[in-house]
Amino acid sequence: PGEAFYGLFLKECLEKHKAMVAELKRRKDAREKREAERIAIEREERDRREKLRAEREAAATAAAAEGQKKAKEDDNTAAEGVAAAAAAAAAKVGEGGESRPEEEKKEDKMEKKEEEESGKEGGKEAIVSIKRDEWPPPAESEYRSRGGGGEGGGEGGERGQEAAAAGAEGAKEAVKEDRVSIFQARDVAAILQALVVLYQLDATRYTPPPAFLDAFGQHTVDADDTDNSLDRFHGTDMAIAVNCLATLGHPPPDSTLAALADTCLRRRFEGFEGQGLANLIQVMASLGHDPGRRFLESFVDACLHRRTLDTLEIQDATSLLHGLALVKHHPGDRFLSRFLPSVLLPFRHAVEECAPVSVHGMLPPTSTRKFTPQDFGRLMLALGTFKYKPVSSLYERRREGREGGRDGGRVGAAPTQHKEGAAPAALPRVPAPVPLDFWTGLVLPYCTKACRLQEALGPQDLASLVFAFGALGFNPGDAFLHLLVEACLGKSLQSFESQALALLVTSLGELEHSPGETFLRLLESVCVEGKFDGFTQKSLPLLLAGLATLRYRPSAPPTSSPASMGAAALSTDSSAFFNLAAERARELGLRSFSTE
Numbered sequence: 001p002g003e004a005f006y007g008l009f010l011k012e013c014l015e016k017h018k019a020m021v022a023e024l025k026r027r028k029d030a031r032e033k034r035e036a037e038r039i040a041i042e043r044e045e046r047d048r049r050e051k052l053r054a055e056r057e058a059a060a061t062a063a064a065a066e067g068q069k070k071a072k073e074d075d076n077t078a079a080e081g082v083a084a085a086a087a088a089a090a091a092k093v094g095e096g097g098e099s100r101p102e103e104e105k106k107e108d109k110m111e112k113k114e115e116e117e118s119g120k121e122g123g124k125e126a127i128v129s130i131k132r133d134e135w136p137p138p139a140e141s142e143y144r145s146r147g148g149g150g151e152g153g154g155e156g157g158e159r160g161q162e163a164a165a166a167g168a169e170g171a172k173e174a175v176k177e178d179r180v181s182i183f184q185a186r187d188v189a190a191i192l193q194a195l196v197v198l199y200q201l202d203a204t205r206y207t208p209p210p211a212f213l214d215a216f217g218q219h220t221v222d223a224d225d226t227d228n229s230l231d232r233f234h235g236t237d238m239a240i241a242v243n244c245l246a247t248l249g250h251p252p253p254d255s256t257l258a259a260l261a262d263t264c265l266r267r268r269f270e271g272f273e274g275q276g277l278a279n280l281i282q283v284m285a286s287l288g289h290d291p292g293r294r295f296l297e298s299f300v301d302a303c304l305h306r307r308t309l310d311t312l313e314i315q316d317a318t319s320l321l322h323g324l325a326l327v328k329h330h331p332g333d334r335f336l337s338r339f340l341p342s343v344l345l346p347f348r349h350a351v352e353e354c355a356p357v358s359v360h361g362m363l364p365p366t367s368t369r370k371f372t373p374q375d376f377g378r379l380m381l382a383l384g385t386f387k388y389k390p391v392s393s394l395y396e397r398r399r400e401g402r403e404g405g406r407d408g409g410r411v412g413a414a415p416t417q418h419k420e421g422a423a424p425a426a427l428p429r430v431p432a433p434v435p436l437d438f439w440t441g442l443v444l445p446y447c448t449k450a451c452r453l454q455e456a457l458g459p460q461d462l463a464s465l466v467f468a469f470g471a472l473g474f475n476p477g478d479a480f481l482h483l484l485v486e487a488c489l490g491k492s493l494q495s496f497e498s499q500a501l502a503l504l505v506t507s508l509g510e511l512e513h514s515p516g517e518t519f520l521r522l523l524e525s526v527c528v529e530g531k532f533d534g535f536t537q538k539s540l541p542l543l544l545a546g547l548a549t550l551r552y553r554p555s556a557p558p559t560s561s562p563a564s565m566g567a568a569a570l571s572t573d574s575s576a577f578f579n580l581a582a583e584r585a586r587e588l589g590l591r592s593f594s595t596e
Helices: 003-094 102-132 140-148 151-180 185-201 210-220 235-247 254-267 274-286 293-303 306-310 314-326 333-339 341-351 373-386 438-450 459-472 478-491 498-510 517-530 539-549 567-572 576-588
Strands: none
Touching (some): 003 210, 293 333, 314 341, 341 373, 498 517, 539 576
């Protein structure tokens, strides 16, 4: 599009991004304000209810005390009446009169008991009346509704429903207007993907500034409840956004990758298809992040889902295997037996110079992508890492139909006439096809053709191929290995990454094939000129061990033996090769090296 358009595009995106940040801050402040107001209203209502409850309890206590006092007074009055009656009876007896009949005495006793109980019930009625009252007290409108019937309540209910419906419509319109001015998760992923495409076209002209990637990267992985948080991303868009940031040289921090892995586990990889899963494992592997065994096991199960297999392209399948190999996770033989046909069948078609077609339902019928040399290199690295040699049933074609027709002839031939009573002629036996060996039937024919092309197999592909030979214990012979070494020299060893060089030299040592003095001298000069830059705790020991296996001694070797070599000997008697290797090891930190 040109640098002018590119600059205008970045400027427009940044302006919209600033507006989005301001809008998100306004929303957050509004939410916090509403929350504070809600808490204040609830606290005020709670205080009012507690005050009212205390007043009611005080009134109930006073009423109970008044009832007990009344009951006590009634008891005293009853006692005085009984005493007076007893005195009168005693006086009458004393005068010689007769006592009252037994029935009158019983009546007096019952009246006394009723008077005592009536005093006690006086205090209880006050408490019961409080308990029977409604809590909280009904509003005035409720009193009117109860007193005036249900017509007013029904009319108010209809008006409330109309108001609620109008409010819902208004809320939808407000949300729709807000979404117009804010980047959605899919917008962020699409913008980053467009920037990656331009970056790959011309990195010198189309490289986004760090400030732009900082802004977009922060909102891509924002953990807040916003439209750009990880929870709002579709699975594939999530993987694309993180992978694009890594491709543009602005990888997200390890904490973001951990949050990404947790989000995928919580969703159970819902929304991920073949490309999304491939991007996800590739970004984890390329950034050196270990997502954990639980994540990787769930990831492997998601790859075997039919939705994934139906949407899987060849490049996505090889990227997925390559990513699992880089994170050193063996998916298991069950996974490989089900997943590998999506890669090996196109591989066989490439060997036979056929376009990929749908076989066993593993590839979409509309797929037009071919098996590329890069796919071959990824496949070889994965098979070598897993130490898995595919069996012929994973890449053999299924027979489309029976060899003969219903009446014994080939399909389309006229039926054979038999004499009456004679036994029919036996069908000709079709020999079963000989299983195609993976190495001699597929790999070697493909490599023999590819290595003779100028731009077929890249440096990493060649190193992965030799690594697979050594890891799986297959020696293709000196003639074939010499062809591979010539291809490596044609690519220039300076184009090899440190890991590829280490794999290449170590695998040649395992195959007991010397690449020749020219190759080794060039390798030495590349390492010395680059000062072992790029070599890690794993690739540096691999390179030195491979050279030792090949019995190659760099120019001007140290006079002392490796077992007795000390720091002084390395600094005075060693060649530049050994000095720089030891210096690189010290830079990496010897304590970071594993025992092996």
